[in-house]
Amino acid sequence: MSMKRIFNALALLAVLASPAAGAVEYRTVLPGQSAIGFEFSQMGVPIKGGFKRFAVQMAFDPARPEAGRAQIDIDLASIDAGSSEADEESAGRLWFNRSAYPGAKFVSSRIRALGGNRYEMRGTLTLKGRSREMIVPVTFKPGKAAATFDGAFILRRLDFGIGEGMWTDVATVANEVQVTFRIAASGK
């Protein structure tokens, strides 16, 4: 085998192994441009909050969405629950029981294209020791420096025991929590 043939074979291998021309696999998450927020109703009053610290590991190639995956780990101590009193209260045993369960985790199991820039991500959300299957619609927006992935879904807090005992009263604090996220990632 001549050097030339070996070189050609290596070049072919490299082409086969790399993604299709023009396609980018988004893997590097940009924390400064990413956010996880939530909103719920308390006595009919909308309360906005979010988590400041979370880690995302992901790989997503719009040319092969089904091969995509995402794992999100949230540090529950970074919560903004609307007020410092609520931040403190949320750490307690009846809410997140943060000393026993300091984090929340989402692991994707399947990503499916819905057409256009819309995708459906299925996965398991683990919160306070309880795991539930979630279906999360995600809108993908390609960009020069970074692409964004925007998603929103309803989480029923009682499915995860968030608010036990007296706090199961959903007339005071609604069961439905609207969770929104924006993950920005670059292809490099």
Added chain:
Amino acid sequence: MSTAQRYPTPAVVLHWLVALLIFVAFPLGVYMHELPASPDKLKLYSYHKWIGITILMLAAARVMWRTTYTPPALPASMAQWQHRVTHIVHGLLYMLILAIPLSGWLMSSAKGFQTVWFGVLPLPDLVGKDKALGELLAGVHQVLNFSLLVLVFLHVAAALKHHFIERQPFLQRMSLGKKGQP
């Protein structure tokens, strides 16, 4: 007693309605403040805010209505300084029944909690979420309320004194007159 010695009927109704609501909202505010977090606490805070906004609206109606009539004259037997003090106290009471709910509404906004009247009508947040401003307004709300407490005490004591000790027909000024009775 002629009708000119009474406040007009709408003014009387508004006076007692506002007084009644203040007698509910004030102790509620003092009580709920120290409660540990619970759904009941959230409910009481909401009820307090709903009552407060109701007072604000009734007080605004009262002050507007107040500009349309001349209140019954104070008894001539009262000393001049008492006339002056009476007008000052009444003026301050009008200001406080507007300023107290307004400071509560602003405090709620600054603390990041929109006020939704009776859980149905969302009021605009006149200031943005600002922790320091929220704490400042909480202090303002408290000082105004304890000023109100002192002035209401004076107001009630003076009315009772003029009525029972000086034997002036004083309490009738703020009561509903019976028809056909002078």
